[in-house]
Amino acid sequence: MTEAVVTPDGRFFFEGEIHRAAIGAAGVRVHKHEGDHATPAGLLTLRRVLYRADRVKRPTAMVLREPISPDDGWCDDPRSSRYNTRVSLPIDERHEVLWRDDGIYDVIGVLGWNDAPAVKDAGSAIFLHVARPRLEATEGCIALPLPTLLRVLERGLTAIRVLP
Numbered sequence: 774m775t776e777a778v779v780t781p782d783g784r785f786f787f788e789g790e791i792h793r794a795a796i797g798a799a800g801v802r803v804h805k806h807e808g809d810h811a812t813p814a815g816l817l818t819l820r821r822v823l824y825r826a827d828r829v830k831r832p833t834a835m836v837l838r839e840p841i842s843p844d845d846g847w848c849d850d851p852r853s854s855r856y857n858t859r860v861s862l863p864i865d866e867r868h869e870v871l872w873r874d875d876g877i878y879d880v881i882g883v884l885g886w887n888d889a890p891a892v893k894d895a896g897s898a899i900f901l902h903v904a905r906p907r908l909e910a911t912e913g914c915i916a917l918p919l920p921t922l923l924r925v926l927e928r929g930l931t932a933i934r935v936l937p
Contacts, residue, residue, distance in 0.1 A: 774931045774932050775788075775835070775928070775929040775930055775931050775932075776816075776930075776931065776932045776933065776934055777925065777930055777932070777933045777934070778933070778934045778935075778936060779794055779796065779801075779812070779915055779933055779934070779935045779936065780936050781796070781800055781801045781936065781937070783795065783796050783908070785915070785917060785921075787925050787928070787930065788928060792917060792921050792925075793908055794904070794908070794915055794916060794917050795904045795905070795908040795909060795910055795911050795914075795915070795916040795917075796812040796910065796911060796914075796915055796916075796935075797809075797810050797811045797812040797910060797911055797912065797913040797914070798810040798910035798911070798912070799811040799913075800812070801813070801814050801935055801936070801937055802814060802937075803815075803937050805886070805887070805895060805896040805913070806894055806895065806896060807849065807851050807894045807895070807896055807897060809896075809913070810910075810911075810912050810913055811913055812899070812911070812913050812914070812915060812935055813886050813887075813896055813899060813913070813935060814935050814936065814937040815886075815934070815935060816932055816933075816934050816935075817884040817885055817886055817899065817932060817933045817934075817935060818884070818885035818931065818932045819834075819835075819836050819882050819883070819884060819885075819901070819930060819931050819932060819933070820836065820883040820884065820885050820888070821836050821837040821838065821839060821882075821883050822834045822836055822837070822838045822839070822880065822881065822882050822883070822926060823838075823839055823840070823841045823845075823859075823871065823878075823880075823881040823883065824838065824839075824840055824841065824879065824880045824881070825840070825841055825872070825878070825879045825880075826840040828876070828879045829879050829880055829919075829923075832880055832923055832926050832927070833923075833926060833927040834882075834926040834927070834930075835926075835929050835930070835931050836931070841871050841872060841878070841881075842872065843872040844861050844862045844863075844872075845859065845860075845861065845862065845870075845871040845872060846859070846860045846861070846862040846864065846868040846869060846870050846871055847859055847860065847868060847869045847871060847897070847898045848860045848864065848866050848867070848868050848897070849867055849868060849869055849897040849898050850866035850867035850868065851893040851894045851897075852866070852893075853866040853867075856891045856893065856897060857887055857888055857891040857896075857897035857898065858888075858891070859871075859883075869898055875905075876903055876919075877902050877903045877904070877905060877916065878900075878902055878903070879903050879919065880902065880903055880919065880922055880923065880926075881900045881901070881902050882900060882901030882902070882922075882926065882930075883900060884899045884900060884901055884914075884915075884933065886899035887899070896913065898912075898913075898914070899913055899914055900914045900915075901914065901915050901916070901917070901922065901933065902914055902915075902916050902922075903916060903917070903918070903919045903922060904916035904917055904918050904919075904922075915933060915935070
């Protein structure tokens, strides 16, 4: 396992390098809840990589890589049986749209959080994704500038340990 470490001050340690990362606006929490804007503490395994093939070439990674399409979403409705899973849109449940204009989901590392199985209200859609230009805080994800994100995936990232 090739693991990165993320600290509550947004440092991303990987293979002897230190990068800046954006984390949740509410910081890091051991007890994550849906909508709390916190990044969950713990070991988050990289499950797969999703990407927009119309914007970026297929990333190199140690996990399954899948292109997304305009009808891809992620259910973040804790009342749904599809909570914390990728879904085809449209759906009636609350969800995130993965095909975005702002580019932050051009590359998405799906991180293993609350998915084996998903527990109601324990948090959903925890991703490693592209950071906004000034590394603005996320809603709970971890975000890196696109060149850094592609480089760590190419170098074999398989998990992120988020320190409390």
